[in-house]
Amino acid sequence: xxxxxxxxxxxxxxxxxxxxxxxxxxxxxxxxxxxxxxxxxxxxxxxxxxxxxxxxxxxxxxxxxxxxxxxxxxxxxxxxxxxxxxxxxxxxxxxxxxxxxxxxxxxxxxxxxxxxxxxxxxxxxxxxxxxxxxxxxxxxxxxxxxxxxxxxxxxxxxxxxxxxxxxxxxxxxxxxxxxxxxxxxxxxxxxxxxxxxxxxxxxxxxxxxxxxxxxxxxxxxxxxxxxxxxxxxxxxxxxxxxxxxxxxxxxxxxxxxxxxxxxxxxxxxxxxxxxxxxxxxxxxxxxxxxxxxxxxxxxxxxxxxxxxxxxxxxxxxxxxxxxxxxxxxxx
Amino acid sequence: xxxxxxxxxxxxxxxxxxxxxxxxxxxxxxxxxxxxxxxxxxxxxxxxxxxxxxxxxxxxxxxxxxxxxxxxxxxxxxxxxxxxxxxxxxxxxxxxxxxxxxxxxxxxxxxxxxxxxxxxxxxxxxxxxxxxxxxxxxxxxxxxxxxxxxxxxxxxxxxxxxxxxxxxxxxxxxxxxxxxxxxxxxxxxxxxxxxxxxxxxxxxxxxxxxxxxxxxxxxxxxxxxxxxxxxxxxxxxxxxxxxxxxxxxxxxxxxxxxxxxxxxxxxxxxxxxxxxxxxxxxx
Numbered sequence: 078x079x080x081x082x083x084x085x086x087x088x089x090x091x092x093x094x095x096x097x098x099x100x101x102x103x104x105x106x107x108x109x110x111x112x113x114x115x116x117x118x119x120x121x122x123x124x125x126x127x128x129x130x131x132x133x134x135x136x137x138x139x140x141x142x143x144x145x146x147x148x149x150x151x152x153x154x155x156x157x158x159x160x161x162x163x164x165x166x167x168x169x170x171x172x173x174x175x176x177x178x179x180x181x182x183x184x185x186x187x188x189x190x191x192x193x194x195x196x197x198x199x200x201x202x203x204x205x206x207x208x209x210x211x212x213x214x215x216x217x218x219x220x221x222x223x224x225x226x227x228x229x230x231x232x233x234x235x236x237x238x239x240x241x242x243x244x245x246x247x248x249x250x251x252x253x254x255x256x257x258x259x260x261x262x263x264x265x266x267x268x269x270x271x272x273x274x275x276x277x278x279x280x281x282x283x284x285x286x287x288x289x290x291x292x293x294x295x296x297x298x299x300x301x302x303x304x305x306x307x308x309x310x311x312x313x314x315x316x317x318x319x320x321x322x323x324x325x326x327x328x329x330x331x332x333x334x335x336x337x338x339x340x341x342x343x344x345x346x347x348x349x350x351x352x353x354x355x356x357x358x359x360x361x362x363x364x365x366x367x368x369x370x371x372x373x374x375x376x377x378x379x380x381x382x383x384x385x386x387x388x389x390x391x392x393x394x395x396x397x398x399x400x401x402x403x404x405x406x407x408x
Numbered sequence: 409x410x411x412x413x414x415x416x417x418x419x420x421x422x423x424x425x426x427x428x429x430x431x432x433x434x435x436x437x438x439x440x441x442x443x444x445x446x447x448x449x450x451x452x453x454x455x456x457x458x459x460x461x462x463x464x465x466x467x468x469x470x471x472x473x474x475x476x477x478x479x480x481x482x483x484x485x486x487x488x489x490x491x492x493x494x495x496x497x498x499x500x501x502x503x504x505x506x507x508x509x510x511x512x513x514x515x516x517x518x519x520x521x522x523x524x525x526x527x528x529x530x531x532x533x534x535x536x537x538x539x540x541x542x543x544x545x546x547x548x549x550x551x552x553x554x555x556x557x558x559x560x561x562x563x564x565x566x567x568x569x570x571x572x573x574x575x576x577x578x579x580x581x582x583x584x585x586x587x588x589x590x591x592x593x594x595x596x597x598x599x600x601x602x603x604x605x606x607x608x609x610x611x612x613x614x615x616x617x618x619x620x621x622x623x624x625x626x627x628x629x630x631x632x633x634x635x636x637x638x639x640x641x642x643x644x645x646x647x648x649x650x651x652x653x654x655x656x657x658x659x660x661x662x663x664x665x666x667x668x669x670x671x672x673x674x675x676x677x678x679x680x681x682x683x684x685x686x687x688x689x690x691x
Contacts, residue, residue, distance in 0.1 A: 139544070140544070144571060145571075147567035147570070147571075149529075149530075149533070149563065149564040150533045150564060150567035150568055150571055153537065153564060153568065154533045154534070154537035154540070154568070154571060156530075156533075156534050156537060157474075157533065157534030157535060157536060157537020157539075157540075157541070158537040158538065158540065158541040159537075160515070160522060160523050160537075160538060161472075161537070161538045161541040161542065162541070163544075165537075180527055181527075181530055181564065184527045185524065185530055188516075189515050189516070189523055189524050190516060
């Protein structure tokens with residue numbers, strides 16, 4: 078059942094639950110971060126409207142810097158500004174930043190250990206009709222393997238806003254990625270959020286498996302949990318919005334309680350949240366794991382829901398993975 | 409800022425050059441040609457141009473010097489040691505385990521190094537970022553950036569050239585070490601850069617073309633750049649790679665090589681004779 082202490086939306090399972098693109102939360106978070114700290118600046122690679130950093134531009138035009146379609150310059154100019162003392166947020170699509178400019182991020186942001194906030198919009202397969210070229214499915218891996226970088230994939234627009242506001246204050250290179258599509262707003266302003274702390278959204282008395290998810294698939298995991306409950310299968314659902322540093326204590330605890338894990342993310346199975354969780358558990362408490370994510374292939378054009386279904390990343394796919402991992406555990 | 413005479417600056421450049429040879433020989437690896445070629449530029453910067461305090465490397469009002477082509481850091485390290493940033497003995501630990509003097513310079517390991525560099529084409533954008541941020545805050549310091557000619561092959565560099573031109577970053581002055589060599593050979597064979605002056609002009613930059621071994625010209629060019637309020641300035645400094653050591657000059661194979669003990673001995677001997685000429689005013 079839903080964890081009541083997290084003040085999730087009362088409409089969480091209503092058909093008419095309000096939806097919003099997390100990009101909106103990004104724009105609103107930027108404005109609030111900008112109000113709180115005048116060192117916050119926003120750099121944009123010709124995607125102000127589509128990433129909604131235009132909201133910051135409208136409010137603080139003097140702190141908004143347009144670099145043109147030049148993601149390598151985007152990262153390196155921001156690195157210079159951060160070396161000087163600013164807190165730059167850099168806006169682009171995840172495929173291009175941190176995709177195209179990975180080495181610049183590695184050397185001038187991560188190795189320098191300066192607080193540039195890399196914001197990758199349009200992440201995941203749900204980018205849809207634009208096709209494989211624009212569906213970032215490797216970005217978490219790129220950032221997670223790079224020392225010093227904090228990696229966050231918030232679950233809805235409210236959580237995105239909170240992540241942006243907290244990232245502005247954490248003093249670290251930070252990568253925040255989110256999807257383009259509208260996602261049910263299932264958290265509220267009152268829902269606790271802290272980078273590095275996973276939250277158990279769905280609890281059970283005798284859980285047989287734990288679903289650890291990030292980004293838009295957290296909501297899909299909750300839908301799967303409700304469906305599984307009807308079939309008398311009890312699970313935990315953990316929102317692991319922070320992939321690095323992983324909430325190790327919570328995840329090891331879930332493995333000990335359930336003995337079976339499913340990870341779910343709009344990302345390649347290799348190197349993302351699933352990789353991160355399995356590295357942790359292999360060292361500390363090995364249990365069977367099933368991975369929901371892209372199986373080492375590229376996406377294609379299609380509607381978001383069509384693609385999520387095709388690649389088994391919606392609630393149905395998560396549900397099947399849970400059943401599979403429970404069988405594995407029983408062997 | 410020091411008050412060294414021109415002859416004293418030339419002597420200083422010669423000392424820095426000698427220390428570059430010593431460091432590289434001890435490290436047994438590193439980049440000789442570019443480091444030697446930029447001895448005068450680093451000397452002019454650290455001993456005449458920069459507004460800085462070696463005892464307070466974090467002084468907020470200091471001029472910023474970004475070295476984009478990080479591989480010529482032996483020249484920067486030697487100049488910093490002579491300027492008093494750290495004891496000269498540190499130079500002999502270049503590239504060794506635990507040394508603040510990394511093979512390519514790192515911001516977090518050596519105070520006074522503004523940013524980590526080595527991967528080419530990234531320095532100008534960072535310098536432009538600092539210059540832009542400084543202007544936002546009405547800060548008075550100036551930003552200097554040293555780039556190699558070879559790294560002009562990098563797209564990132566030209567993205568930054570466009571950016572600095574667009575925003576008229578007149579507090580930014582860039583040196584191009586125009587020594588005509590890169591790892592695979594001469595720049596005009598690997599990937600032609602000429603007409604370089606025209607390229608920068610067309611990107612809305614103020615361009616100066618100088619002899620990169622003439623300290624007076626270097627100082628004058630920077631003074632000139634200070635008076636330009638409309639554009640960033642690029643100083644194309646023509647240098648001889650390996651300058652001062654006859655068997656290294658103008659040879660691409662010395663780009664990424666360190667001298668052996670015997671080669672270092674010969675090189676230091678040549679530099680000693682040169683020093684005598686400077687003292688006697690024959691150079």
